[in-house]
Amino acid sequence: MKRVLGLTIGVALFGAGAVHAQGTLEAVQKKGFVQCGVNVGLAGFSQPDSRGAWKGLDVDMCRAIAAAVFGDATKVRYTPTTAVQRFPALQSGEVDVLARNTTWTVTRDSSLGFNFVGVNYYDGQGFMVPKKLNIKSAKQLNGATVCVQPGTTTELNLSDYFRANRMTFKPVVIGKLEEVLNAYYAGRCDVFTTDVSGLVSTRGSRPNPADHVILPEVISKEPLGPAVRHGDDRWFDIVKWSLYAMIEAEEMGLTSKNIDQQAASKDPAVQRFIGATGDFGKMLGVDNKWSFNIIKQVGNYGESFEANLTPLGFERGINQLWTKGGILYAPPLR
């Protein structure tokens, strides 16, 4: 019995074969799909719908990469990863790219051996209070009871912020999200704190969203973005420019619906974007129509945002183009 088991494991070991002997791009092209690490379930970012199909902003990032590499956004396989699994999964080569609402920090960028290609959602920790308390600013929260989940940077940011502003607070620390929310909605605490994206989706999912306000102060920077492994610049470039192509397309007004018509326009920038002129695809090591395929099949950043996050009550905020008062800024495609 043991021998059979050993044999099974052995076959699986060597049957899986060497995936990363060459560059990631070649390996991905050879196997025919992008293996994308996503969140197990985070509404708006990566979440299977009732039919079991993955949807979300991070999922669209995966699809964009597949569209760039294969010209087919469906050539993605998703590996749902939990918070502890995500980094080993990328390090070991189990996934080719990690698009899992992961905060870009110096530790992760250096010692963990990753490269963050950019930011596809600027998040940050905020506060939500019941409207009836009539609080307008986090500076008024002195002495408040705060509901918070333990073990994350959220708790540390919270105490740092209150200490820096010479205020005190009483923490109500509860591990499970659902329970900490129940505590807040039952009035056990005055304030609930987590990332603003979390506050928005929570507020939208409970009755009477208008009874709760999210305070303007954002007390931490949580830039979420896709990451790849160190040491493969070509793959890094492809993932990075897949993201930038989506942002650039929004700035140029190219959408999945109008890109076919726009392709006929004489605008040299559009001609470059769709790959009619310039050899950007070739420079990246993919088809020249890579950016056209991304926009045609996945859509630009704004479309993805509207499809996935707007229904949950998210506002663009700082995740708006730099031309419209946000901080999304893609280097030029030329």
Add this chain to the structure above:
Amino acid sequence: MSAVLRRTPALPGPLEWARVNLFSSVPNALLTLLSLYLLWKYVPPFVSWALLDAVWQAPSSKACREAAGAGACWAFIGEKHRFILFGTYPFEEHWRPGVSILLFLALYAVSAMRRFWTPWLVLAWLAGLTLIGMLMWGGVFGLRYVENERWGGLVLTLLLATFGIAFAFPLSIVLALGRRSEMPVVRAVCVIYIELIRGVPLISMLFMASVMMPLFLPSGVTVDKLLRAQTALILFAAAYLAEVVRGGLQAIPRGQYEAAEALGLSFAKRTALVILPQALKISIPPLVNTFIGLFKDTSLVVIIGLFDLLLALKTALNEPAWSGIGVEAYLFASLVYFVFCYAMSQYSQRLERDLARGPTARALKDT
């Protein structure tokens, strides 16, 4: 026997029955009243919540939100049952895991009947599992290939549990025999294995398999996530089962071993024909106990992101439109788990009774 029955009144009236069974003494009467009060207090509200005021069908979660607190939202199950049962498996291909579940159930049913306990059963299992594999993976007979990352829901739970039991059980017999072996090295290996694995929680085994193992492998070599989790489950269950089997082995009187030896049987024959049948028979209750435990332990794969029944359910609850409808969802999951575990336990009891009437028991009575 029948004479004794005839002496009691043939049909005692309900009042008489109540007096004897419910109000035989003052404490009993008090307990009965208390139970009735609790039933009256909790059953009607539950029935009206679960059945009368429940929202059975709704195009969106809005109707459920309006009924919040008053009635259950079974519309959630209606909307999400396919995701809960089949996970992220491609929607149009759901009949394939569906048929696989039926095949699993058929295999369980056939294996439960003793008249099918022939070598053919092994073949039936091999054929059944091959068929399930072909259905789930596809790639043959025009079926679309579906990678096993997309397997999920109930079929994944059954898969993990079935393979877990099928591989862990034989392994555990080897371990139990090894632990009682007179060869010191074999014994030491088995003792170390059992004690080491039993000393570690299953969660940490799963973490090891899913997080640590890939890092130790040479770069580029990956082992499938499902296979890693399955292996961890098998190794874990085998250690527990080994101790159960060893308990059975120890309960066999020394005389049985000696008698078998006196007949000149080889070790293999002694073990397979004399010792194990008796040892396994007396260990049925703890064995089934461990099987049931393993079946439910499969839900721990949530922590490594495998979409088993429970994680599929939790993910369905994550969707903001339906979040907060947890009670109904978990009731549904409990029901599914209960059906399987209760079936296992009922079957084990029947098997015990059958085996007690079996040829050995008869043979003993005849002498």
